[in-house]
Amino acid sequence: MKTNAERIRAVSATAATRAAATGLAVMAALAGTAPISPTAAQDPRVDELVATVQDTIIRLREHIHQYPELGNREFNTAALVADHLRALGFDEVHTGIAHTGVVGILRGGLPGPVVAVRADMDALPVTEMTPYAFRSTVRTTYLGQEVGVSHACGHDIHVAVQLGVASVLAGMRDELPGTVKFIFQPAEEGPPPGEDGGARMMVAEGVLQDPAPSAIFGLHSFAEMEVGKVGFTSGPALAAVDHFKIRILGLQSHGAAPHLGIDPIVMASQAVSAFQTIRSRNLPPLEPSVVTVGIIRGGTRFNIIPHVVEMEGTVRTYNPDVRDAVEQRMGEILAGITAAGGGTYELDYDRGTPATINDPALGERMLPTLARVVGEENVVDLDPTMGGEDFAYFANEVPGFFFRLGQVIPGGTSGGHHTPDFQADNSAVPVGIRAMTNLLLDYLKSARAASE
Template sequence: MHRTVLALAIALAATALAPLHATDASGVQAMAQQELPQVIAWRRDIHQHPELSNREVRTSALVAQELKKLGLEVHTGIAHTGVVGLLKGDLPGPRLAIRADMDALPVTEEVNLPFASKAKGEYRGKTVGVMHACGHDAHTAMLLGMAQALAGMKKQLHGSVLFVFQPAEEGAPAGEEGGASLMLKEGLFRQFKPDAMFGMHVVSALNVGTVAVRPGPTMAGSDWFRMVVHGRQTHGAMPWNGVDPIVTAAEIISTAQTIVSRKLDIGTLPAVLSFGIVEGGSRYNIVPDKVELQGTLRTFDAGMRQQAIDNLKGIAEHLAAANGATVEEQIPVGDSNPVLVNDPALAARVKASIVTAIGAGHVIEAKPWMASEDFAYFAQKVPSVYFFVGATPVGQDASKAPANHSPKFFLDEGALKIGMASMLQASLDYLGTPRS
C-alpha cells in the first residue's frame, strides 16, 4: 500500500444543501458536511462499545434502529448479527449495494481518547481487551450517514441502494461461520440482487484527504496453513536415540523462504509466505516428539497460489523424510479469503467520481495490498470496487503512523467527511442521478 504524505487542500462546502447533481462536487461535500456531526457521534459511540466478530449485538441493534428511523426496509439476523437496509428511489435505475463491516479486534486500546474503549471480551478462552483498531467503527458510522443523506433525496434518487452492515470481517470464532461468505450462503444476493457493490476502508498508511483505488487485483488472497512435524522424543544429551522435529521444522521454515524468492514470478504480482507460530517442547533438555508450525500465504493469482501450496507441501514432506520424521499438513486450514479484484471498468468510473468529489491531486492509484478482505466474496459475485481512505492527520508522516490492528491505531475524524463525499459521489454517479 502506498504510504504517501499529501497535504489536505480540500475546502468542504458548509453551505445549505442544494439540489444534488450527480457530477456536482459541492453537492456531495455539502451532504457529507451536513451529516458529519451525527456521524462523528455514532462513530464515537461505536468506538467506545466495540464488539468482537459474530458478537456485534449492540452495534447491529443501533444500526437497525437508525435505518428504521429513515423508513428503510430493514432486515436483521443475517449471518448472525448482520443488518441490511434497502432504500428504494422514486425513479427507475440499477441497484447498488454498499458495505460496511462492524466488528472489532481482541486488542487493548492504548490511545488516550475521551471515548477510548475499556471493553472486554472472550477470545480463544481468554478475557481480552476489545478495540476498533481497524476503523470498522468509522465504516459503520459513515454508511449510516450515507443512508441518512440518500434517504433525504428519495424523490430524486434513481434505482435503489442496499446498505449492507456485515459482521465478522476479521474472522468468525473457531467453530463458527460468519462474515461475507455466510451472508452470501444465507441468500443475501439471491434475495436483493444488486447490480454492483462498493466498499471502502480507512487506513493509517495514508493521510486524511487522500483516497487510493486501483483496477484489478487489489487485496491478496489469504491462506492459513498448519503443519505438525512428528519425530521421536529423547534426552537432549542423546539426540541420536530419537528423531528431532525441531531441526526438521527449522529446515522447513528456512527452505520455505525460497518459494517466493526463487519459485514464484513475483515480477508480475507480489506474494508473501510467513510463519507466525512455532510451538514444541516442554523442557530445555528434552528433544520433543512434535513441533507445530502455522503461517499465512498471500497471493494475487490462483496459479501462483497453487504453485506455492504445492511447493510448501513438497518441501515439508521431503525434508521430513530425509530426517526420518513425518509431517501432518493442513494447507490451507479451512476456507481462504479469495483475491479481492476490483472490476476494471467500474474502478475507472469510481476513480473519476472520487476525483470529482475531492480533486485529482488527492486521488492516487493503490498498490496491491498484502492484507486480505472478505469483501472479495462479494466481488466474486457482482462487479465491485473497494477503495482506501486516509486516516492519519495531515502533517504527520503516514509511513510512521501506527498501523491498522495496532493498539495505538488512530483515526483523524476528517477522514469521515472524505470517505462519505467520495462514496456518495461514486454511488450517485453509478445510479445515474440526472442533472436538474
C-alpha cells in the same frame, strides 16, 4: 500431480489468458456504459446534507468506537444500525443475516438499477492505548483469555460513513434513480473458531439477491494516508489469505543423546527455510506470493528433544494457480524433509479469503467521481498489497469498487492497523460520506442513462 515446470507454465499461461480476457471485458463494459466526466457538476445537496448530518454521525462513530464488539457478537452495533435505518424510513431492514448482519433497502423515487454498498462492523481483541476520550475500555474473553477489545482497524469509521451515506440518500430519495442496498457485515476479521461468518456467509445466505445489485462499493480507512486523500488500486488490490497448521513428529530423547531420538526442531527449522525457496525458485518471478511462519511451538525443557513441533502461518497470493502451486510445494517440502529426517508430518491447509479484485471497467468509470469530490491531486494510485479483505466474496459475484480513505490529520500520527495506538480521526467521516455518496449517485445515474 504436476511437476514444478508444469506448474510454472500453467501459472504463466493463466496470467496471459486472464490479462487478455480482462482487456476484452473492459472494452465491452465501457462501450455500453455512459462515461462520467471528471468536470461534471456535483450535486450541491450532497454537501448540504453531509453538513447537516455529520455531527450526529460522528457522535455515533464515537459510541461505536467506545463499545466495540468482536466478530459474530456485534449485537449492539447491529441494533444501532438497524434502528438508524428504520428511523430514516428505509423500505426494508433485515437483521440476523450471517449471525448479526444488517441489510437495508432504500428505493429511490425514480426507476433505475440496484447498487450495493458494504461496511464491516467487527472489532479486534486489542487493548486500546489511544488518547481518545471515547477510547474503548471493553474487555472480554477470547480464546480462553481475558483481552481488551477495540476498533483497531477502523471498522467504526466504516459503519459511521455508511450510516452517513444512508442519511444523505434518504434525504434525497425522491430524486434517487434506483435502489441502494446497504450491507452491514459482521466478522470481517474472521469468525470465532468453529463458526462460519463474514462476507462468505452473507453471500451464501443470499445477501446479493432480491434485489440483486449490478455493482458493489466499499472502503477501508488507511493509517498511512492523511484525511482528505483517497487511494485506489485498479485490478488486483488485496491478496488471497490462507492459513496453515503443521505438525512435525519425531521421537523424544535426551538432549545429550540426539542419536537416540528424531529431532522435529531440526526438521521444522529446515522446513521454514525451504518454504522461502517456493517464491524464489518455484514460481515465476513476477508473480507475488508470501509464505510466513508466524508461530512455532515445541519442547518443554532445555535438555529434552521433543516429540512434536507445531507451526502456524499464512500464505498470500493473487493468482489462483500460484495458490495451488504453493500449497502443493509446501506438502512436497515437508514430505522430503521428514523422510530424510526419519519423522512424519501433518499439514492442515485452510483456504481463506480470495484476492480482492477491483473491476477494471468499473474502476475506470468511477475514478473521475473520486477526483471530482476530493480533487485529482488527492487521489492516490496505490500499489497492490498482500493484506486481505473479505470484500472479495462480494466482488467475486458482482463488479466491485474498493478504495482507501485517509484517516490521519495532517501532521498527526497513527499506529498501524491492528495495533493498540491505531487512530482514525473524526474528520475522515464526512470525507468518506461525500466520496461514497457521490460514487453511488454517479453510478446509478450513469447506469440508468446507459439503459435508456
